[in-house]
Amino acid sequence: MNDTSTAKTGLQSEAGAAMKQNRTAEGTVGEVYVDDPRMTCRNVDVYYGEKQAIFDVSLDVGKNQVISMIGPSGCGKSTFLRCLNRMNDTIDICRVTGQIKMDGQDIYDGGLDVVPLRASVGMVFQKPNPFPKSIYDNIAYGPRIHGLCDDKQHLDSIVEKSLQRAGLWEEVKDRLDQPGTGLSGGQQQRLCIARAIAVSPEVILMDEPCSALDPIATAKIEELIDELRENFTIAIVTHSMQQAARVSQRTAYFHLGKLIEVGETDQIFTSPRHKLTEDYITGRFG
Amino acid sequence: MNNQQQHQKTMERVQQGLDRRYRKERHFRWLGLGAIILGLLFVSFLFITIISNGYTAFQQTYVKLDVFYDPEMIAPIGETDPEVLSRANYGGLIKASMRQMFPEVTNRREKKVLYGLISTGASYELRNAVMSNPALIGSKAEVWVVADDDVDMLIKGHIDLRLPESDRRIKDNQLGWIHLLQEQDRIEKRFNTTFFTAGDSREPELSGIKGAIAGSFFTLLICLTIAFPVGVAAAVYLEEFAPKNRWTDLIEVNINNLAAVPSIVFGLLGLAVFINFFGLPRSVPLVGGLVLALMTLPTIIIASRAALKSVPPSIREAALGIGASPMQTITHHVLPLALPGMLTGTIIGMAQALGETAPLLMIGMVAFIVDVPGSVMDPSAVLPVQIYLWADSPERAFVERTSAAIMVLLAFLISMNLLAVWLRKKFERRW
Numbered sequence: 001m002n003d004t005s006t007a008k009t010g011l012q013s014e015a016g017a018a019m020k021q022n023r024t025a026e027g028t029v030g031e032v033y034v035d036d037p038r039m040t041c042r043n044v045d046v047y048y049g050e051k052q053a054i055f056d057v058s059l060d061v062g063k064n065q066v067i068s069m070i071g072p073s074g075c076g077k078s079t080f081l082r083c084l085n086r087m088n089d090t091i092d093i094c095r096v097t098g099q100i101k102m103d104g105q106d107i108y109d110g111g112l113d114v115v116p117l118r119a120s121v122g123m124v125f126q127k128p129n130p131f132p133k134s135i136y137d138n139i140a141y142g143p144r145i146h147g148l149c150d151d152k153q154h155l156d157s158i159v160e161k162s163l164q165r166a167g168l169w170e171e172v173k174d175r176l177d178q179p180g181t182g183l184s185g186g187q188q189q190r191l192c193i194a195r196a197i198a199v200s201p202e203v204i205l206m207d208e209p210c211s212a213l214d215p216i217a218t219a220k221i222e223e224l225i226d227e228l229r230e231n232f233t234i235a236i237v238t239h240s241m242q243q244a245a246r247v248s249q250r251t252a253y254f255h256l257g258k259l260i261e262v263g264e265t266d267q268i269f270t271s272p273r274h275k276l277t278e279d280y281i282t283g284r285f286g
Numbered sequence: 287m288n289n290q291q292q293h294q295k296t297m298e299r300v301q302q303g304l305d306r307r308y309r310k311e312r313h314f315r316w317l318g319l320g321a322i323i324l325g326l327l328f329v330s331f332l333f334i335t336i337i338s339n340g341y342t343a344f345q346q347t348y349v350k351l352d353v354f355y356d357p358e359m360i361a362p363i364g365e366t367d368p369e370v371l372s373r374a375n376y377g378g379l380i381k382a383s384m385r386q387m388f389p390e391v392t393n394r395r396e397k398k399v400l401y402g403l404i405s406t407g408a409s410y411e412l413r414n415a416v417m418s419n420p421a422l423i424g425s426k427a428e429v430w431v432v433a434d435d436d437v438d439m440l441i442k443g444h445i446d447l448r449l450p451e452s453d454r455r456i457k458d459n460q461l462g463w464i465h466l467l468q469e470q471d472r473i474e475k476r477f478n479t480t481f482f483t484a485g486d487s488r489e490p491e492l493s494g495i496k497g498a499i500a501g502s503f504f505t506l507l508i509c510l511t512i513a514f515p516v517g518v519a520a521a522v523y524l525e526e527f528a529p530k531n532r533w534t535d536l537i538e539v540n541i542n543n544l545a546a547v548p549s550i551v552f553g554l555l556g557l558a559v560f561i562n563f564f565g566l567p568r569s570v571p572l573v574g575g576l577v578l579a580l581m582t583l584p585t586i587i588i589a590s591r592a593a594l595k596s597v598p599p600s601i602r603e604a605a606l607g608i609g610a611s612p613m614q615t616i617t618h619h620v621l622p623l624a625l626p627g628m629l630t631g632t633i634i635g636m637a638q639a640l641g642e643t644a645p646l647l648m649i650g651m652v653a654f655i656v657d658v659p660g661s662v663m664d665p666s667a668v669l670p671v672q673i674y675l676w677a678d679s680p681e682r683a684f685v686e687r688t689s690a691a692i693m694v695l696l697a698f699l700i701s702m703n704l705l706a707v708w709l710r711k712k713f714e715r716r717w
Contacts, residue, residue: 090606092530119609129600131619141618142608192604199608 027056029274030263034062034250038203038233039084044098046079046088053079056098057259059252061203066225066234068244068265071254072280077237080254081205084235085121086114102203119146122196126208128188130180130195135172138180138191139163142199158198166194167224186217193224197232204228206236210243222247241281245269253277336696340689346478346491347438348430349404349467351383353412355422363424371417376409380431388463399460405432407480407492432480433473435490435683437464441473444682455682481690485658486667486675490683493676495691497658501571501651501666502640502698508575508662509582509639514632516579517586521628524587525594526616545584552581553648561649568650569665577645582635589631593624626713633706637699643670669695 037060046054054076061067061084069077079088086107088094100107107117119142130138139159142148149155159176163169168190172183180191189209196204206225210218225234225247238244244251244265251268253261253276261268261277272278357363359382360374381401385391391400408431415429416422436455439445441464451458467473485497528534556577560566566573597620605615646652652671659666667675669691676688 085607087603087607090602115609115611117609118607123603123607125600125603125607127600129598129604131601131604132623141605141610145608145610145614145618195604195608 028058028259029261029277030268032058032060032259032262034060034065036063037061038063038102040099040101041080041083042099042101044080044083044096044100046076046083047095047097048091049093053257054083055257059259059262061233061235062250063233064229064231065250066229066236066248067250067252068248069235069237069252069254070239070241070244070280071260073239074256075254076257077252077254078207080259081207081235081237084203084205085118085123087118087123089114119199120201121203121205122199122201124189124192124196124204124206124209127212128185128192130183130188130191132179132181134177135163135180135183135191136176138195139198142195146199148199162194162198165197165228166190167220167227168194184217186213186220189213189217189221190224193221193228197228201232203233203235206234208237208239211239218243241269253280255280336689336692340686340691340693342442342444343481343686343690344478345442345475346480347433347441348474348476349433349437350472350474351380351404351408351429351431352386352426353379353383353429354426355379355412355416355424356382357424360416360423364420365423366420368417371420372413374413374416376412376416377406379412380404380408388466396459399457400463403434403437403460403463405434405491406489407432407487430474430476432491435681436460437473438491439682440464441475442686444686481687485656486654486672487656490679490681490687493684493687495669495672495694497655498667498669498672498691499694500659501574501655502668504571504659504662504666505574505578505646505651505668506636506640508572509578510632510636512576512579513582513586513635517583517632518590518628520583521587521590521594522616522621525591526612526620541584541587545588548644549581549642550644550648552577553645555580556645557648567663567665569653569655570663571651571659571666571668572662573649574646574651574668575662577649578639578642581642581645582632582639585635585638586628586632589634590624590628593627593631594620596627597623626710630706630710633702633709637702637706640668640698640702641670641695643674646671647674669698 039061041057041059041061044054044057045052057080059080069081071077082088083096083100084107088096096108102117102121105112131141133141136159139162140149140155143155143158149158160169160173163172168187171187172178172191180188183191189212193204193209210221213221222243225236228234236244236247248265250262251265252259253268253272253274255276261272261274263273268277269281272281356379359378360376361367361370365371381397384400384404385397388400391397411431412429433441436445437460440456440461445454445456447454447461456464464473480492481494483496484492484494487493524534524537556573560573560576561568601619601623602615605619606612610618646668651666651668652675653665653667654675655665655667657664673688673691673695676684676691
């Protein structure tokens with residue numbers, strides 16, 4: 001408890017000195033709100049037991065946009081991302097307060113079921129995690145459990161379309177019955193993306209999707225993210241600032257559990273308003 | 287310069303110490319190697335004693351008799367009524383055949399000794415032959431019948447002929463007859479099928495382990511059908527659903543403790559609960575299986591929980607992430623991945639149960655039972671208890687049968703463990 005409060009005061013004095021413009025939300029510099037939001041988060045706090053991991057974050061995720069979340073390790077960006085589809089529910093001691101709405105519906109409302117929420121907010125993880133099943137079954141699993149397919153033909157077409165959208169169809173169309181775990185790392189990650197889009201979600205969350213991949217596979221995934229933006233809203237957590245700059249329209253900078261600055265990606269990387277953001281993107285720490 | 291000197295000094299020190307370090311490593315390696323060699327020595331010693339003691343039990347001495355199926359002693363030719371056929375005096379046929387072979391034996395007492403060369407079970411063989419083929423009556427045939435266990439021991443060289451006659455089970459006159467039989471090629475060792483097709487018996491040459499194997503099978507069947515589902519369900523609940531609080535901690539500690547409780551305590555529990563309270567019969571595989579299920583449950587729960595824990599969380603996240611419910615995540619992904627580990631634990635638990643004796647003594651499975659059990663409600667013995675019973679018997683022929691039964695038990699145990707290894711190898715997955 002003690003060190004968080006000292007961190008807070010330290011941050012405030014730094015923030016006060018570095019602030020160049022008025023704040024739109026408490027503690028955050030830049031445009032937190034967008035005109036056409038898919039998801040809106042207001043005053044979100046996250047606690048792991050006694051320890052607070054996220055402090056009063058408010059942020060909008062715009063429709064058909066890619067928003068990237070950057071920041072040093074342990075800054076809470078992954079924790080925040082996992083709030084958006086309630087993946088934090090799986091951790092017993094995790095507690096979320098505040099309001100997160102998707103298309104006007106509060107996702108932490110007691111009446112809302114997580115199953116349909118996760119069907120509409122898909123997730124891609126840091127480490128490619130295909131099921132130890134065939135490529136076909138990996139993609140077909142989501143549509144099957146949600147009852148999205150009428151018959152085998154329909155399911156086949158969903159699988160084909162998802163793999164095509166993930167840019168994997170040409171590489172695997174002849175070996176759909178082979179295990180998904182036998183693919184290369186980059187292919188596995190695209191398989192996971194295809195698995196996520198097979199249930200036609202509205203939002204896709206990506207938690208450092210390229211951190212386990214080589215540059216060529218990374219380039220393919222980035223290309224894919226750009227194409228997916230047409231149909232999906234994407235929130236991506238990344239350690240690579242170049243990646244954030246390449247794939248996203250908006251960027252949010254997190255520091256020690258606080259959302260420091262949000263803005264258009266170009267603006268964040270060319271003229272950050274907050275001292276901490278500037279220090280981070282110029283490589284002074286992190 | 288100073289720095290270089292310092293470095294030189296450091297290297298000297300390191301060099302000095304190197305020898306000692308490597309020596310320690312060598313000693314450690316020798317110690318480990320020694321321990322393994324010692325272990326292997328003990329195991330091979332165990333196997334050598336058991337096999338050298340037991341392999342002779344798989345052979346049995348037979349004697350060839352010229353039997354005349356005398357219609358006067360059995361029934362008139364043409365008789366087929368099994369009632370009549372089964373009541374006939376087949377022992378008399380054998381005695382007649384023996385008398386005919388050794389006409390010089392006339393003394394009443396000597397005759398009795400002569401008849402003792404043939405097992406009492408031989409008359410049942412003749413009866414079975416006649417009952418399955420009544421046309422034999424009136425004919426003559428050469429029949430191989432089981433020799434008495436003392437003759438068997440003599441032929442196998444287990445009787446020391448240097449001992450004075452009074453200390454020997456085989457007397458001098460019997461020796462003479464046996465030599466005569468051998469000269470006429472009337473004595474032969476054959477594969478001992480009785481050992482695998484009969485239940486227990488007071489006569490070693492008529493005893494077998496089929497009853498014990500069937501008893502063990504039924505007991506394990508009950509044990510598996512109860513312990514596996516209950517154990518897996520308990521493990522899944524504790525690992526996947528139960529909140530982590532003081533109560534579940536307490537339960538976990540208790541399960542771990544139960545795994546270390548002496549098995550005879552479970553026997554006492556079974557006696558008190560299943561037999562005295564629920565009034566189930568004694569000596570039956572049903573109760574034995576229930577007791578062994580209680581005993582194996584902790585093993586299965588612990589192994590299953592370990593298997594569930596070893597399923598990587600990324601698989602759970604992947605399933606939850608596309609909207610599978612917790613139940614679907616478990617049944618579609620976690621359980622299939624954990625199943626090999628669970629099965630391995632279960633088979634090891636079953637192997638443990640197969641070799642368990644103490645709790646079964648408490649619930650009366652130590653009784654002398656001749657019949658091969660046909661269901662879980664028939665009184666029966668199990669393999670380890672059969673070994674215990676035979677080891678207690680005074681006849682020399684039971685010594686080799688004890689070892690042979692141990693070999694059979696070990697064969698079952700080893701094959702169960704191999705099955706567990708094979709399952710683990712076959713379903714091992716990488717991710």
